[in-house]
Amino acid sequence: MGVFSKKVSEGRLLTDEQAVEVVAKAMPEEEFRGRKVLLIVPDATRTAPVGTMFKAIHEQVGGVSAALDVMIALGTHQAMSEAAIEQRLEITHDERTGQYAAVQFFNHAWDDPSALKNIGTISANEISDLSGGLFEMDVPVEVNAKLFDYDHIVIIGPVFPHEVVGFSGGNKYLFPGVAGPQVLNFFHWLGAVITTPKIIGHKWTPVRKVVDRAGAMVKIPKLAFCMVVESDGMSGLFAGPVEEAWSAAADLSSERHTRTMEKPFHTILACAPEMYDELWTAGKCMYKLESVLADGGELIIYAPHITEVSFSHGDIIKQIGYHCSAYLLHHWDRFKDFPWGLLAHSGHVKGIGTVDADGNEQPRATVTLATGIPEEVCHQINLGYVDHRTINIEDYADREDEGVYLERKAGERLYHLRQRPDWAGGTDD
Numbered sequence: 001m002g003v004f005s006k007k008v009s010e011g012r013l014l015t016d017e018q019a020v021e022v023v024a025k026a027m028p029e030e031e032f033r034g035r036k037v038l039l040i041v042p043d044a045t046r047t048a049p050v051g052t053m054f055k056a057i058h059e060q061v062g063g064v065s066a067a068l069d070v071m072i073a074l075g076t077h078q079a080m081s082e083a084a085i086e087q088r089l090e091i092t093h094d095e096r097t098g099q100y101a102a103v104q105f106f107n108h109a110w111d112d113p114s115a116l117k118n119i120g121t122i123s124a125n126e127i128s129d130l131s132g133g134l135f136e137m138d139v140p141v142e143v144n145a146k147l148f149d150y151d152h153i154v155i156i157g158p159v160f161p162h163e164v165v166g167f168s169g170g171n172k173y174l175f176p177g178v179a180g181p182q183v184l185n186f187f188h189w190l191g192a193v194i195t196t197p198k199i200i201g202h203k204w205t206p207v208r209k210v211v212d213r214a215g216a217m218v219k220i221p222k223l224a225f226c227m228v229v230e231s232d233g234m235s236g237l238f239a240g241p242v243e244e245a246w247s248a249a250a251d252l253s254s255e256r257h258t259r260t261m262e263k264p265f266h267t268i269l270a271c272a273p274e275m276y277d278e279l280w281t282a283g284k285c286m287y288k289l290e291s292v293l294a295d296g297g298e299l300i301i302y303a304p305h306i307t308e309v310s311f312s313h314g315d316i317i318k319q320i321g322y323h324c325s326a327y328l329l330h331h332w333d334r335f336k337d338f339p340w341g342l343l344a345h346s347g348h349v350k351g352i353g354t355v356d357a358d359g360n361e362q363p364r365a366t367v368t369l370a371t372g373i374p375e376e377v378c379h380q381i382n383l384g385y386v387d388h389r390t391i392n393i394e395d396y397a398d399r400e401d402e403g404v405y406l407e408r409k410a411g412e413r414l415y416h417l418r419q420r421p422d423w424a425g426g427t428d429d
Helices: 015-026 048-061 080-089 093-097 124-130 145-149 181-194 208-216 241-254 284-292 314-320 325-332 340-351 373-381
Strands: 004-007 036-042 066-072 105-107 116-122 139-144 152-158 222-230 231-240 258-259 267-270 291-303 354-357 361-363 366-371 404-407 414-419
Touching: 004 015, 015 048, 015 222, 015 231, 036 048, 036 145, 048 066, 066 080, 080 093, 080 139, 116 124, 116 145, 116 208, 124 208, 139 145, 139 181, 181 208, 181 325, 181 340, 208 241, 222 241, 231 241, 241 258, 284 291, 284 340, 284 404, 284 414, 314 340, 325 340, 325 354, 325 361, 340 361
Parallel strands: 036 066, 036 152, 066 105, 152 222, 258 414, 267 291, 267 404, 291 366
Antiparallel strands: 004 231, 116 139, 222 231, 354 361
């Protein structure tokens, strides 16, 4: 099976009819008749017309399949309510209890060992090869046990530049989407050690290699619908084998989701959209803009609606604080027993830096929160604070020539410099 695709020129979006056409080609009725099908979809922290795809797939095979259910690829995010899942799938409650009544909704239970199944181990030798020699350790691989109740897995999700793996999507909806904590903690920390600027926006990163290796261990027929999303719709849709569909979508994402700047900015105001309701996800404001933040500059995450560091991990993150990965590694005995995925988040948000002879960190730039998180908490977690009520967003607009930049919807579009410094080099093959 090859990749079925539709894409349109910049500034245009696919129609629903074009999406339906791709679904019909990728999912012929005869291949799904009497089969149990599990759709794996993102939670609300990803912009994507998931409802368009869900409805098209349900129309195509819902009447012939033995089951057509939905699992939310939470990773380690908080569970979604049934009402929130209905909103994610763009259906009303009446539709949920009517034409979609047979569809079961599941949240991935990443923190429930009884809900997980061990499917093997990536050996230390393999990890050494995949990571370019950075790590040599056995990595157990667990995934949600419900997957094995189904005959087909269909992944539906957008592809964007991503801080941990290079580009999101593809097998990432399995790992970490519906994975156990050990493998996801490992490869998140692998990405943090390499650092965000050397990962984000590059395809064949060491982390992607680990994710694809884990994905190959799920021996269930898999199909992916990889979306390249712009505004509220798709500029591209690629369907087929997971790795192939993802690769084609990542190429288009690189074109559509990346902006090249001529010089860095000393001040960036990054406005986090409402879909990021905690710093855990709003950290993407830093990830996507770090490469155009000048040495010694300041990035302000503006999000008055955010009052929590993390709903799932806040207490532990407050113990760790936010630190450069170099600092975490320098003081490894102090930090090694914390979940590595949380250490990775810490390093990603703080940004790259160095450690001086006395073991003190020297961040390359400053990250400041203009949120509903109290000032004392910001200081506790080692980030800056500014009262969001003192900020007028328009004061930052149209000042690029002064070294000031305003990103009104931060978190999905990647910025980089035309002449990249050494610390922002790539990891592509």
